[in-house]
Every structure is written in structure tokens, then in C-alpha cells.
Amino acid sequence: xxxxxxxxxxxxxxxxxxxxxxxxxxxxxxxxxxxxxxxxxxxxxxxxxxxxxxxxxxxxxxxxxxxxxxxxxxxxxxxxxxxxxxxxxxxxxxxxxxxxxxxxxxxxxxxxxxxxxxxxxxxxxxxxxxxxxxxxxxxxxxxxxxxxxxxxxxxxxxxxxxxxxxxxxxxxxxxxxxxxxxxxxxxxxxxxxxxxxxxxxxxxxxxxxxxxxxxxxxxxxxxxxxxx
Ligand code: DX5
Ligand code: ZN
Numbered sequence: 540x541x542x543x544x545x546x547x548x549x550x551x552x553x554x555x556x557x558x559x560x561x562x563x564x565x566x567x568x569x570x571x572x573x574x575x576x577x578x579x580x581x582x583x584x585x586x587x588x589x590x591x592x593x594x595x596x597x598x599x600x601x602x603x604x605x606x607x608x609x610x611x612x613x614x615x616x617x618x619x620x621x622x623x624x625x626x627x628x629x630x631x632x633x634x635x636x637x638x639x640x641x642x643x644x645x646x647x648x649x650x651x652x653x654x655x656x657x658x659x660x661x662x663x664x665x666x667x668x669x670x671x672x673x674x675x676x677x678x679x680x681x682x683x684x685x686x687x688x689x690x691x692x693x694x695x696x697x698x699x700x701x702x703x704x705x706x707x708x709x710x711x712x713x714x715x716x717x718x719x720x721x722x723x724x725x726x727x728x729x730x731x732x733x734x735x736x737x738x739x740x741x742x743x744x745x746x747x748x749x750x751x752x753x754x755x756x757x758x759x760x761x762x763x764x765x766x767x
Contacts, residue, residue, distance in 0.1 A: 542766045544729050544759040545571035546752055547605050549717070549739030550596075551587060552685045558592070559599045561743070568748035569756070572603040572626075574717070574737045579610035582634050583683035590616070590623045597624030605735075607655065607717065609682045610634065614641045621648035629653035629676045629715075632664040642671045653715070657682060658690050662700050672712055674735070675700055679728075680718030685739040689719030694731040701732025722754045729762040 548570045553561035562573055573596065578587040593604060603626035610616065613630040614637075620628055628645050632654050635641045645652040653674035654665040658681060665675045677700060679693035697716060704712050715735035716728045725736050736755070745751035 542729075542734050542763060544725075544733075544763060545735045546742075546755055546759075547572045547574040547715070547735055547737045548742045548748075548752075549574040549576055549685065549737050550743075551576045552739035552743035554743075555588075559596065562596055562600050562602075565742065565748050565752075566600050566602050569752045570602060570742075570748075572605045572735070573600060574739075575604055575606045575625075576739075577606060577608050577610055577620075578683065581611045582631065583609045585683045590619050593620060593625065594623040603627060605629070605715075605737075607676065607737075608634075612636070614644055617641065617644050617650075618648055621645070621650045625650050627651040627653060627674065629655045629674070631655045631657065631682075633657055633660055638664075638668055639671060642668060646671075653713075655717075656696075658693065662696050666700065666703050669704065669707065669709055669712060674713040674715055675704075676715045676717055677733070678718055679716050679720070682718070687719055689721075689724055693718075694727060697728065697731035697733050722751060722758060725755045726758040726762050729759050730765070 548565040578585045580586045605627045606625040607629045642652045651673035655676035656665050657678050679689050680687040714733050716733040717737040720738040721741040
């Protein structure tokens with residue numbers, strides 16, 4: 540199965556005083572999509588950005604907007620995020636009372652649907668609804684903050700999810716890994732089955748976004764050769 544890996548900078552680590560410029564800068568540096576973290580202070584112990592910010596960023600980039608909802612009852616806000624320009628919406632299985640209904644709602648809004656699982660959550664909860672998914676998001680840190688260390692057990696989870704997707708012929712379902720991704724571990728995450736690599740501090744803390752993205756691509760290219 541030919542696998543092309545994508546790099547999704549998480550703007551949680553960008554300079555918020557110049558967010559539009561930061562998004563344009565990672566686009567020019569070769570990013571494939573923009574990862575947009577929404578936190579409500581309930582599902583995670585932090586608050587970040589929301590609908591008006593997404594709407595503003597939609598105007599400054601052509602890249603797909605990958606919206607990661609770390610919020611309770613995400614069904615209440617799907618339509619608003621869709622209208623604001625989301626191309627893909629991830630909801631956490633832990634936060635949904637009816638995950639299937641929420642995924643249907645996302646798709647009805649014309650947006651690609653994804654289920655996210657926290658580090659302590661059994662990935663089978665996302666795999667159970669894999670038929671209705673465009674992507675599964677495996678959290679490789681406890682959600683809520685950028686700049687945390689990658690949890691090594693996440694590699695086993697990625698392998699488990701990728702194997703099951705392959706076995707079921709669900710090759711179109713993307714597998715995203717989010718948290719603690721840096722140049723050093725992109726290859727391990729991709730070899731374990733991830734094809735969308737989110738990186739916040741790994742990219743925005745770098746002097747040159749183009750350089751760090753190129754380094755990531757170089758590491759990923761080696762894995763892509765092996766998996767193709
Ligand atoms: C964590 C967020 C991540 C975060 C990743 O709650 O979901 O997207 O921004 O940041 P890094 O790459 O710094 O771990
Ligand atoms: Zn995220």
C-alpha cells in the first residue's frame with residue numbers, strides 16, 4: 540500500500556500575536572495542512588482558540604484546516620466549525636455520548652470525520668466506527684498542552700490501528716499522530732503506521748520552518764520507500 544506522509548504543524552505553538560503570518564510561513568515552508576487545537580477548559584485543563592480564529596485563518600491559507608476538538612459535547616459546535624472553514628474535524632471518543640451520530644453530523648456538514656483517542660483509551664473505540672471515518676487520531680501525549688514528551692507506547696497503538704485498518708481494507712482511512720513529534724521520531728511514528736504527523740513545538744520552536752519540515756520529509760521519505 541503506497542503511503543504518502545503529511546506534515547501538519549499545530550499552531551498551538553505559533554506566535555499568536557502574528558497568527559496569520561505564522562500560518563502563511565508554514566505554508567510557504569511546505570506544510571501539508573494546518574492543525575488547529577480547540578480546548579474548552581473541561582475536556583482538557585486548558586483553553587485555546589475557537590470559531591472566529593478559524594474563520595480568520597481560512598482567509599489566509601489554502602491548506603486544509605485540520606480541527607482537533609478537545610471539548611465536551613462537540614456535537615454542539617460541529618456546524619459552526621464547518622461553516623468557519625474546517626476541512627476535517629476530529630472529535631474525541633471520550634467526549635461524545637453518541638460518537639456515530641456525531642460523525643454523521645460532521646459528514647452531513649461536508650467535512651471529513653475523524654475520531655481521536657487519548658493515550659489511556661483503547662483504540663478499539665475508534666476502530667469500532669472505522670467504517671464511518673476518514674481518519675483516526677492517536678494522541679501521543681495527554682491532550683491540553685504543547686511541548687510535552689512523546690509517550691513511547693503510542694507506537695504500539697499506531698501499529699495496532701494500522702494493522703486493523705489494513706486487514707479490513709480501510710486503506711483510505713488516515714492515521715494521525717499528535718503530541719511530542721519532532722525530527723527525531725517522525726520516522727518511528729510513520730513506520731508504526733501514522734501517515735499524518737502533527738508537530739507543534741517541533742516546528743514552531745525552530746529557527747527555520749522550511750529547514751525543519753525538510754528534515755522531517757527526509758526522514759519520512761526513507762520510511763515511505765520501505766512501505767511502498
Ligand atoms: C495537545 C495538542 C497538540 C499539540 C502538539 O493537546 O492536541 O496538537 O499542539 O504540540 P507538540 O507537538 O508540541 O507536542
Ligand atoms: Zn492536536
